[in-house]
Amino acid sequence: MYRIDEDAIRSGYVDVITGYLKSVSSDVDMKSVADFVATMDIAGPVSKPSAKRKRSPEEIEEAARVKREKKEVRDAERLAKKEAKAAEKAAAKEAKAAEKAAAKAAKEAAKGEWLTAKRLKNPDGGDDPKGKSGSFLRYQIHRTSGEVMKKNEANWTDEANAMLEKIMSAKKTKKPDMMKAVKAVAKKQASPKKSAVKKSSEDKKAEKMALVKAAKAAKAAKAAKAAKAEAAKAVEAAKAAEAAPEMEESLQLECEEIDSLESLLDNASDNEFEGARKPFTWPKHPEMELYEDSDKWVWDSADEDANPVCYYDEDEEEYIVAPGAEDMYN
Numbered sequence: 001m002y003r004i005d006e007d008a009i010r011s012g013y014v015d016v017i018t019g020y021l022k023s024v025s026s027d028v029d030m031k032s033v034a035d036f037v038a039t040m041d042i043a044g045p046v047s048k049p050s051a052k053r054k055r056s057p058e059e060i061e062e063a064a065r066v067k068r069e070k071k072e073v074r075d076a077e078r079l080a081k082k083e084a085k086a087a088e089k090a091a092a093k094e095a096k097a098a099e100k101a102a103a104k105a106a107k108e109a110a111k112g113e114w115l116t117a118k119r120l121k122n123p124d125g126g127d128d129p130k131g132k133s134g135s136f137l138r139y140q141i142h143r144t145s146g147e148v149m150k151k152n153e154a155n156w157t158d159e160a161n162a163m164l165e166k167i168m169s170a171k172k173t174k175k176p177d178m179m180k181a182v183k184a185v186a187k188k189q190a191s192p193k194k195s196a197v198k199k200s201s202e203d204k205k206a207e208k209m210a211l212v213k214a215a216k217a218a219k220a221a222k223a224a225k226a227a228k229a230e231a232a233k234a235v236e237a238a239k240a241a242e243a244a245p246e247m248e249e250s251l252q253l254e255c256e257e258i259d260s261l262e263s264l265l266d267n268a269s270d271n272e273f274e275g276a277r278k279p280f281t282w283p284k285h286p287e288m289e290l291y292e293d294s295d296k297w298v299w300d301s302a303d304e305d306a307n308p309v310c311y312y313d314e315d316e317e318e319y320i321v322a323p324g325a326e327d328m329y330n
Contacts, residue, residue: 123170291306
């Protein structure tokens with residue numbers, strides 16, 4: 001145990017001072033050291049007051065209010081920045097959409113002013129020229145100005161450019177029939193546009209078959225009529241020359257054979273009709289099995305009841321989708 005009263009403190013001071021003096025000099029008066037220490041003021045330890053003071057309820061409430069107001073200001077600033085950024089983003093998006101819509105509208109408007117793109121043909125005959133990538137080349141002509149626009153111009157070769165220039169030069173030498181153009185415009189303006197009535201595939205097929213049968217019957221009737229006329233002439237000639245009865249009978253049999261031929265034409269088999277069409281490949285749909293007749297109409301089979309797919313347009317110089325087949329083959 002340690003003593004911490006005043007006497008113990010003074011005794012400790014005496015021991016410390018005496019020990020120091022003895023280390024310096026051997027002649028030390030202990031009584032004088034004790035008397036000196038007795039005159040010293042020995043003060044007890046003083047406890048320091050706490051630096052943190054307890055705040056009053058008013059001070060706590062005021063500090064909370066200040067903190068709350070600062071937080072509200074920060075939140076308002078953050079919200080304003082967020083709303084400004086969102087508004088800026090929305091405005092940029094709207095401007096981009098408007099620009100895209102305007103570009104699309106301009107493209108559509110310009111598209112209507114150009115004729116359908118057509119493949120570049122070789123004006124001297126032979127194979128059609130191809131571009132640098134190995135694909136066929138196409139170009140468009142403006143409806144009013146006659147300006148020529150090349151599709152994928154970077155793919156065009158010098159040879160192809162020369163061919164196109166030759167084709168356009170040949171077109172320029174042909175003078176347009178102004179009277180025909182004026183009549184066509186006047187007819188278009190005078191006749192009201194009829195509302196298109198959409199026909200079913202069965203109706204279209206029946207209508208096409210009726211046309212085919214009518215054309216075939218007319219052709220057969222014409223041939224039969226001509227043959228009958230020739231046979232009648234032969235009979236009259238035989239009678240006039242008083243030919244043998246066998247000659248007259250032979251001519252009569254010939255007339256009967258012509259009637260039989262007419263009947264056979266009306267009931268032609270699928271194999272006879274099939275020979276009138278040859279296999280055809282359409283670059284637009286190379287996967288389809290097609291057949292072309294002598295009039296350059298293309299069908300989806302060689303049978304008599306086939307459906308029309310496309311036909312060769314002399315003006316456009318390419319195969320065009322047949323009327324009524326747009327939904328199936330476009």
